[in-house]
Amino acid sequence: MPTFHRRLERNAIGFVLAIIGVSAIGGLVEIAPLFTIHETVEKAPDMRVYTPLEIAGRHIYMREGCYACHSQMIRTLRDEVERYGPYSLAVESQYDHPMLWGSKRTGPDIARLGGKYSDAWHVAHLINPRDVVPESVMPRYGWLQRNRLRVDDLDRHLAAQRSLGVPYTDEMVANAAADAAAQASPDSPGAAGVAERYGEATNVRAFDGDPARLTEMDALVAYLQVLGRLTDAAHQQAASAEE
Template sequence: MSLFGLHYRLERRAIGFVLAIIAVASIGGLVEIAPLFTIHQTVEDAPDMRLYTPLELAGRNIYIREGCYACHSQMIRTLRDEVDRYGPYSLAVESKYDHPMLWGSKRTGPDLARIGEKYSDEWHVKHLNNPRDVVPVSIMPAYGWLLKTELRTDDLSLHLRAQRTVGVPYTDDMIENAARDAYGQANPDSPQAESVSRRYGKETTLRAFDGRPTVLTEMDALVAYLQVLGRLTMAAQKPLADLGGRR
């Protein structure tokens, strides 16, 4: 009996057809669900993993709002040409605190998984303000208004609280001081700057990302986010033997 003949016979028997659908769907479900039972053995440990600061999280929200993920992926595959171009391939643990994750596969522009500190803040500001100023052949739209738009900070505590709800370990102290920490990170000479390092670690970058320390803009936030991509943990830079999880 041909495959089509079997299908036609199943279509004439409703109960058999339903059972066949359930059987086929169960196979797909098993393939997707089974690995979850061993996830703790397959995902690397990253003791040095740090959280997004309020300013970086605000920049990530702007990145999503402006649709940057539609043209830029944040996932370097294990292929040799990708590793040679972009750097070490992406590890699952690097997206541990990304809600939602932004791995993607569409690359109208280059992958940004390791863009952090590859270019200067000034380069990013110029590029976002008018991409053609630094990349003449770029087809990326300009985002000049980011430099002119003051960053909203009164709701940053709510954003951190929402992230904690889905598992990101922000403390009450971090949530309460979110607005002050955002200002302090972009104004390293302010009284608030020292508290940012205390709450988020000495590796936290403190500087005026848009070049104007007295004004906190959406440009500050987006550049701060771009400069931390690939730098929340150095797990991808370490030999596999040094990682706690199994590969």
């Protein structure tokens, strides 16, 4: 083998051809599945898009580096399914740009975190994780409750997502800032519009407990509370498999 490798390196043309051959194999493995992706990705007629507030929360989640310790992909292994719930489906991430699957788990996977804990639990956990999970090594994020959420650029965020294939309507883009504020203020005049545009299943409430102020805490908790709940496809598939 060393002799063969030495000869290959001395033969420039042969070495280039070998590189092209190996690259072609790797490219085939990576690219070929894309031609059948429409046959392999599950269907989810009930799939909904993130609201502007949830999009803002997702951006805060990425900004603070939460993905470095929490994955959002439950594998098909039995112990993962028993701990976290039905394994993740490709269709559940079709509107995630970028995807946040991850492989590092300093903390637990949060792909199905939505609805598992109350808003108050999440707020307390983010202000000081040790108050609710004594053994936690997670940093504090108390400033999120003090920081007002920026909403003036949310229409551009939705427009950018639409350019990537997320089916936001012109009405959703135009009302992005107002919908973000209304989702965290259930008694406001615009709350009904949020449910009308994004569906009755949309969480509309004061996520940080204070409907008078729209904060980054509101946005992040809104995002955490919708994880795994944009579609019920995974639970339906799991139920069908058990029958």
